[in-house]
Amino acid sequence: MKVLGILGTPHTGGNTVLLLDAVLKGAEAAGAEVEKVPLAGLDLNFCVACGRCYSKGGCGFDDDTELLKAKMMEADGIVLAAPNWMLSVPAQMKALMDRCSLHVHTFLFTGKYGAAVATAGGSGEEGVAEYMNEWMRICGAQTVGIAAAKAAGVGAIMDQEAQVAKAVDLGRDLVAAISEKREYPDQAAAHAEFSERMKALVMHMAEKAPFQYDYWEKMGWL
Numbered sequence: 001m002k003v004l005g006i007l008g009t010p011h012t013g014g015n016t017v018l019l020l021d022a023v024l025k026g027a028e029a030a031g032a033e034v035e036k037v038p039l040a041g042l043d044l045n046f047c048v049a050c051g052r053c054y055s056k057g058g059c060g061f062d063d064d065t066e067l068l069k070a071k072m073m074e075a076d077g078i079v080l081a082a083p084n085w086m087l088s089v090p091a092q093m094k095a096l097m098d099r100c101s102l103h104v105h106t107f108l109f110t111g112k113y114g115a116a117v118a119t120a121g122g123s124g125e126e127g128v129a130e131y132m133n134e135w136m137r138i139c140g141a142q143t144v145g146i147a148a149a150k151a152a153g154v155g156a157i158m159d160q161e162a163q164v165a166k167a168v169d170l171g172r173d174l175v176a177a178i179s180e181k182r183e184y185p186d187q188a189a190a191h192a193e194f195s196e197r198m199k200a201l202v203m204h205m206a207e208k209a210p211f212q213y214d215y216w217e218k219m220g221w222l
């Protein structure tokens, strides 16, 4: 079982990574093979909304985002970690999400489980973590929870010991969810509703976007 952690902050020794490492430590202790990838220094182009992924199934860019997409597809569990930057995730994390539009249109994370980690200087850490989890859910994953903490400065997570312990537990729970193929009825209901809207979109775009239409047909979702 593979658990992939993606770190969306340039501080590779900052607050968010401390909690991400704790989640991965919990996952590893529970038996997963873990990998951490910092987005810092990677070559990540912004989505240009060309629609190629919907029509042909591939992206026009051949950059590190494509490697990250492959790593996410290989993983059973994905942990997204980011600080609150201006009430949201840093642009590098958002760039990765935007480049995964096809993942949303074809629910490529189906069968995977996710968890999210966020920190903030003052507020908004839970909202940022929930946002990343919601993104994984619209890609088809189910999410197990968040680890979110405030920090008075770099290297100063408040109530650090307790926050790290909670993050370790989250990692363990992620592995448990994957092992037992846990079902979350509220998430399944939200997915069913979202799927109806996506189906209408996919049918409407059928001529312009044959790849995603064929994918839905092949999956028996139409």
Ligand SMILES: Cc1cc2nc3c(=O)[nH]c(=O)nc-3n(C[C@H](O)[C@H](O)[C@H](O)COP(=O)(O)O)c2cc1C
Pocket: 009, 010, 011, 013, 014, 015, 016, 017, 083, 084, 085, 086, 087, 088, 119, 120, 121, 122, 123, 124, 151, 153, 154, 155
């Ligand atoms: C560009 C930037 C924007 C930020 N915006 C916010 C914000 O809107 N709200 C907040 O509470 N903290 C904000 N912060 C503080 C970070 O969220 C906080 O220091 C975080 O713990 C840093 O995590 P890191 O060390 O993993 O990068 C911001 C920091 C930076 C550099």
